[in-house]
Amino acid sequence: MSGKNILVTGGAGFIGSHLAQELEKRGNNVRILDNFVGGKQNLNYFDDKIEVMEGDCCNRDDCKKAVKGIDQVFHLAAHAAEGQSVFIPEFNAQTNIMGSIVMLTEAINAGIEEFAFTSSIAAYGKPESVPIKEIAKLNPEDPYAVTKKTFEDYLRVYYEIGQIKPYIVRFFNVYGPRQRMDDPYRGVVPIFINKCLKGERPLIFDDGLQKRAFTYITDVVEPICDLVGKEKLVNNPINIGTEEVYTVKELAEMTIEKMKADVEIEFINKRTSDVKVTYCDTSKAKELLGYKAKVSLSEGMDKTIEWAKEVGAQDFKYFDYTEIPKLTHKSYTSKKI
Ligand SMILES: NC(=O)c1ccc[n+]([C@@H]2O[C@H](COP(=O)([O-])OP(=O)(O)OC[C@H]3O[C@@H](n4cnc5c(N)ncnc54)[C@H](O)[C@@H]3O)[C@@H](O)[C@H]2O)c1
Helix, strand or coil: CCCCEEEEECCCCHHHHHHHHHHHHCCCEEEEEECCCCCCHHHHHCCCCCEEEECCCCCHHHHHHHHCCCCEEEECCCCCCHHHHCCCHHHHHHHHHHHHHHHHHHHHHCCCCEEEEEEEHHHHECCCCCCECCCCCCECCCHHHHHHHHHHHHHHHHHHCCCCEEEEEEECCEECCCCCCCCCCCCHHHHHHHHHHHCCCCEEECCCCCEEECEECHHHHHHHHHHCCCHHHCCCCEEECCCCEEEHHHHHHHHHHHHCCCCCCEEECCCCCCCCECCECCHHHHHHHCCCCCCCHHHHHHHHHHHHHHHCCCCCCCCCCCCCHHHCCHHHHCCCC
16 A cells, blocks of 8 residues: 555544554555544644644534545544443444544545444453454444444445445554543553552552453554555454453553552442453454564553653543433542542
8 A cells, every 4th residue: 555645534643643644654645634622732743744634523524625535534533432431422422423424424425435444342342252253243332332333334334335445443452652641531551650650549440350452552553554455354344452461450560560659559349331351362363464463561561651751640631521420430520530
C-alpha cells in the first residue's frame, strides 16, 4: 500500500494519532477527522503534511467533506469507555453506532471501497474459553460492546450487497504514550501511572485477579496498516494484540515498582460488567499477516512511564453526565478515581 489518500476518523485520539503518522510515514496522504472531544494535545506530534479536519462523524456534511478525494477510511472515532457505557447507553450509541453509520454511508456515496474498523475484544463478552478465537460467538455484555458488534454487522451487510470491503480488527487493552491519563473511565494502564505520579493509591475493582493482555501501541498500529488491501482479510475479522497475559493486580504492582511510588493498591467493589478472564488467540493474524506482538509489557511500560513523566501528573476529568444514575459506579460519583 503506498501513495493512497487516507482518512483516519478519531485521528486526534490515542491510537488514531499514531496510526495517522504511521500511514503518512508509509508514503500516504493522510487526513484526520475529529471533533476533539478527547482534546487536541496529540496534534502536536503531527507535521504539517497531515491534514487536520475538525468535524463530527454524526454530522452528514462533515463526513461528506471528510471523504472527498479519499481512497481508504480507517474509522476509529468512538466514545470508547466501556465501563461508562453502562450508564450512558444513548450517548454511547449516538457516537458509536449512528456516527459510524453516517461515516459508512458517506464513504459508500463517495465510492470508497476499503473501510477499516477498530472493533474490540469486548464484542466477545464473557468468553466460553480463552484465548478467544475469531470464530467465537459475539455475545456483548455492555453497551459499548454492543455498538462494536452492531457496526461489524452493518459492515458485513454492505459487503454482502457489494458496496464495501471491510477490514475489521478486534483490539484489546491497548496502551502507550499519548493515551489520556486524565480520563477516569478507561485505560487501566494510564490511570495507574497517573495515580502513581500523583502519589495516590491505584484503585482496583474487585480482587485484581482479572486477567488481561495489555498490548503496546506499535503492536496494533503496524498490523492495521498492513492488513488493508489484503483480499484474505476482507470481511474477515481478526484479533490483534499480545498473548502475554497478566492480572490487573500484577499490572498495578509492576507500575508501582517501576515508578518507585510509595503507595499501596486499594481494592473496591466490582463493576457490573467486568469480565474476569479475557484475552485473544492471535494465530489467525500470524497466519494471514505474519503478525506477532513484539513489545513485552515490561518494555512497553518503561516507554509509557517515560512519556508520562515528561507530560506530568494530570487531574482526572469527570463527566458530569449520566443517563442511569443508579448504575453509575460510586467510585465515579464520589470522584474517587
Ligand atoms: N484503546 C484500546 O484499548 C482499544 C481497544 C479496542 C478497540 N479500541 C477502539 O480503537 C478506537 C480508538 O481508540 P482510542 O483508544 O484511540 O480512543 P480515543 O478516545 O483516544 O480516540 C477516539 C477519538 O475519537 C474522537 N471522537 C469521538 N467522538 C467523535 C465524533 N463523534 N466525531 C469525530 N471524532 C470523534 C475523539 O475526539 C478522539 O480523538 C476506538 O474505536 C476504540 O473503540 C480501542
